[in-house]
Amino acid sequence: MVRKIIFADSFHLTEEAKQEISSLGTIVSLSLHQRGQLLLESENADIIVAEYAVINEELIERAKNLKGIVVYGVGVDHVNLNAASKRGIPVGNCRGGNAEAVAELALSLMLECIRWTGRANEYVRSGKWKFADSAYLPTWVMGREMKGKKLGIVGAGAIGTRIGELAEAFGMTVCVTLGRKKSHPRFPWLPLEELLPRSDIVSINVPLVPETRGLFSRELFPLMKEGSILIVTSRGGIVDEVALAEALLSGRIAGAGLDVFAREPIPQNSPLFSVPNIVLTPHMGGSTEEAVSNISNIVVECCKRLLEGKLPITTVNLELLQQYGYYSEYAEKSVL
Incomplete structure (x- = not known):
């Protein structure tokens, strides 16, 4: 079965990172203007990577096969962490990359x-x-x-x-x-x-x-x-x-x-x-060649671990996953 990885909005990745992620599954690339398409595509998605696209409870409930969410960047205010954690879905960000x-x-x-x-x-x-x-x-x-x-x-x-x-x-x-x-x-x-x-x-x-x-x-x-x-x-x-x-x-x-x-x-x-x-300035803080390279590597690593059933090193909702009783099943496979 082909895995599906959604890029929920437009962001910069190195060519090497794109190739590595492509080897993991089929990439569906969207923009912020394609909200309806995102909701539709998320229904059978394995991973969603998002920088600014809102990953709310409605989307998470639709995404029945979702194994994880990767935030391109650091801030996670656009992701409903509680809704994801209720479903046992890890959310990893790219802290340190930029x-x-x-x-x-x-x-x-x-x-x-x-x-x-x-x-x-x-x-x-x-x-x-x-x-x-x-x-x-x-x-x-x-x-x-x-x-x-x-x-x-x-x-x-x-x-x-x-x-x-x-x-x-x-x-x-x-x-x-x-x-x-x-x-x-x-x-x-x-x-x-x-x-x-x-x-x-x-x-x-x-x-x-x-x-x-x-x-x-x-x-x-x-x-x-x-x-x-x-x-x-x-x-x-x-x-x-x-x-x-x-x-x-x-x-x-x-x-x-x-x-x-x-x-x-x-x-x-x-x-x-x-x-x-x-x-x-136009939210350009993380926009350097070096930061894009760092973040690209973290996104690749997050995707790999999620598809292996492991927690990303940068998982931000550990406490919530534990609260809802999911943490132990990941901890057995993960070295955090």
């Missing part, structure tokens, strides 16, 4: 918000640079330096930790908050309400879960240090974008860099477009 890429983008957003190089490039190209005297340059050209600044990391997993390491190379002081443990092996841990007023730059790196949805709200922004910078590279929906625009326009926050948004693509009527001191 950690370096996202961390480096976070640092580039920090640098942009503290020196405004993109804005300066536009200034030169537009012909507005008329005089060599530095005193004639616009006031926004006067930036700041990273060295000596305090970075607060909200969520120091693989990506947040790497951001902290890179920040230290710039001479920054790093502290972290949130996460399951109130500690970190490298950086000091502080409660959120203590970290925010101390941080010159705040980097958000927590996943989007019920506890973090809307976390950075109109009530939380006043806790941030005046003139600080906010960087968001994890998931949209954690930050109230209307409240953020207000905080930027009021001058409470000096700048922000966002790679993720509550709605993607960001709608043209978003209040963020009315704010000059913000940098917006």
Whole structure:
């Protein structure tokens, strides 16, 4: 019997990875616009690989032969983990595969918000640079330096930790908050309400879960240090974008860099477009050649293990599988 592997949306894989997955079964490639086709094709699918496509309870119930779900990337907010776990379906992600890429983008957003190089490039190209005297340059050209600044990391997993390491190379002081443990092996841990007023730059790196949805709200922004910078590279929906625009326009926050948004693509009527001191990028954090290679290898490995009846090394719903009584049957075959 030919196995069926669905690519539920469009994402980058190396040619080697595509060939390896093709050797495991028939690939059905879809886009986000083909929701009806996804529901239909899922009925006899063995594996579904999805980056953004919503894998909800309806789809999981339709997929009677489903052996596992592979998330291309790290965030799993588009997958109903509870529904999958009830059916005994493991969900594996690609954690660690794009950690370096996202961390480096976070640092580039920090640098942009503290020196405004993109804005300066536009200034030169537009012909507005008329005089060599530095005193004639616009006031926004006067930036700041990273060295000596305090970075607060909200969520120091693989990506947040790497951001902290890179920040230290710039001479920054790093502290972290949130996460399951109130500690970190490298950086000091502080409660959120203590970290925010101390941080010159705040980097958000927590996943989007019920506890973090809307976390950075109109009530939380006043806790941030005046003139600080906010960087968001994890998931949209954690930050109230209307409240953020207000905080930027009021001058409470000096700048922000966002790679993720509550709605993607960001709608043209978003209040963020009315704010000059913000940098917006199109959810490109994990888009490097190296990250694609890393993620491709993890996707292949997840697919192989699932088809062998084993848990992927990166299974994210272990506790739920155990709760519903499925974990032991996988544990006997898996070395996690």
